[in-house]
Amino acid sequence: MNKTAFFDSLTEQKPDPLLELIAKFAADPRPGKIDLGVGVYRDETGRTPVMKAVKAAEHHLWETQQSKSYIGPEGDPVFLRTLASEVFGERRGGKPVAGIQTPGGTGALRLAAELLALDKRRKIWIGTPTWVNHQAIFASVGLQIATYRFFDIEKQTVLVDEMLTTLRNAAPGDAVLLQTSCHNPTGAALSQQNWRDIADIIAAKGLIPLFDNAYQGLGRGRVEDAAGMIDVIETVAEAMVAVSCSKSFSLYRERTGAAYLFGDRQASLNKAIGNLASYARTSYSMPPAHGAAIVAATLEDPSLHRTWVDELSEMRTRIVEIRLAAAEAFGQFRPELANIGSQEGMFSLLPISPENVRQLRSEHGIYMPDSGRINVAGMRVRDIASVAERIGPYLT
Numbered sequence: 001m002n003k004t005a006f007f008d009s010l011t012e013q014k015p016d017p018l019l020e021l022i023a024k025f026a027a028d029p030r031p032g033k034i035d036l037g038v039g040v041y042r043d044e045t046g047r048t049p050v051m052k053a054v055k056a057a058e059h060h061l062w063e064t065q066q067s068k069s070y071i072g073p074e075g076d077p078v079f080l081r082t083l084a085s086e087v088f089g090e091r092r093g094g095k096p097v098a099g100i101q102t103p104g105g106t107g108a109l110r111l112a113a114e115l116l117a118l119d120k121r122r123k124i125w126i127g128t129p130t131w132v133n134h135q136a137i138f139a140s141v142g143l144q145i146a147t148y149r150f151f152d153i154e155k156q157t158v159l160v161d162e163m164l165t166t167l168r169n170a171a172p173g174d175a176v177l178l179q180t181s182c183h184n185p186t187g188a189a190l191s192q193q194n195w196r197d198i199a200d201i202i203a204a205k206g207l208i209p210l211f212d213n214a215y216q217g218l219g220r221g222r223v224e225d226a227a228g229m230i231d232v233i234e235t236v237a238e239a240m241v242a243v244s245c246s247k248s249f250s251l252y253r254e255r256t257g258a259a260y261l262f263g264d265r266q267a268s269l270n271k272a273i274g275n276l277a278s279y280a281r282t283s284y285s286m287p288p289a290h291g292a293a294i295v296a297a298t299l300e301d302p303s304l305h306r307t308w309v310d311e312l313s314e315m316r317t318r319i320v321e322i323r324l325a326a327a328e329a330f331g332q333f334r335p336e337l338a339n340i341g342s343q344e345g346m347f348s349l350l351p352i353s354p355e356n357v358r359q360l361r362s363e364h365g366i367y368m369p370d371s372g373r374i375n376v377a378g379m380r381v382r383d384i385a386s387v388a389e390r391i392g393p394y395l396t
């Protein structure tokens with residue numbers, strides 16, 4: 001056998017379509033081009049700035065940090081405690097909680113997936129469409145995946161009845177993936193009553209909810225965005241939450257996140273966290289420290305916390321403003337798209353074919369993935385009417 005035959009024998013992997021899209025956008029010389037594909041928040045000038053609170057926290061760390069010695073697989077306890085207070089508040093029915101710091105929300109989802117996959121009979125139920133990485137993460141640990149339709153793209157509405165029927169028919173011990181708020185890719189929001197119904201079914205059937213909480217504060221508000229999740233946590237026996245600080249602290253590349261577990265006994269939670277820590281130990285060993293130190297410093301200091309809250313509200317207000325204008329502009333082409341105004345977070349999903357997405361790209365320099373997902377924060381308010389006019393004729 002040729003000595004280099006192993007590498008050559010490997011299956012060619014497709015490049016990430018979103019990264020490909022970014023490269024195509026960068027290479028497009030047209031001045032009026034618009035990138036609606038990117039999955040990061042953009043301000044009105046098209047930038048993804050470092051938050052002022054984050055800069056100040058970094059400055060404080062630079063002045064005070066005494067060591068960069070190892071922090072252990074569970075991460076920084078101050079980060080875990082302050083983030084839990086911020087995310088879950090004082091509610092949650094006094095339920096015990098335990099957490100582990102992870103490399104981003106993706107790291108938390110992966111650790112949770114490892115734990116869930118220990119029971120080979122277990123399925124994880126995922127509503128579709130969903131974030132492109134979800135199925136791949138769960139498949140990579142050998143977890144059985146079952147899907148149900150969550151959103152009707154044509155009607156721009158959540159298929160709540162299908163969701164509830166599916167959950168009623170799930171087997172005890174199965175897991176259910178739920179996005180806490182600002183659903184990626186649809187922006188679809190669940191009502192308080194929907195969350196109550198979900199909580200009741202999960203509790204009655206003995207299912208395990210896994211929340212993917214990646215956009216808290218970018219929908220209706222920091223507290224409002226978590227209300228449905230907390231209702232569920234208070235009602236069910238056990239719950240898992242994957243928190244990402246990438247969007248809400250604009251810390252994307254710092255890879256900052258955490259996995260939290262809720263249950264009835266602290267001792268069981270600590271045992272489960274020990275299991276998560278042992279997965280961490282054999283893959284990345286310990287989470288990166290810098291982003292978590294920034295988050296802890298921001299949340300602990302009242303003045304930095306206030307600055308961060310204001311900046312987050314500014315981001316949310318901009319998103320709401322864009323959504324209202326987009327609802328009017330896109331609604332003229334498809335009345336259902338007026339729902340963009342009541343959807344939340346950065347994403348909405350347009351009814352458009354992949355062929356038309358490509359044509360739109362080549363003829364008008366408007367970039368989005370084949371799915372038709374748009375990042376509304378990729379638009380400037382003053383451009384919305386003209387963007388809608390260019391996209392409108394391509395909608396199905």
Ligand SMILES: Cc1ncc(COP(=O)(O)O)c(C=O)c1O
Nearest residue numbers: 104105106131184212214244246
């Ligand atoms: C729904 C959802 N979950 C999780 C993540 C992962 O975020 P992170 O960059 O913190 O790994 C993302 C990122 O785009 C997301 O959209």
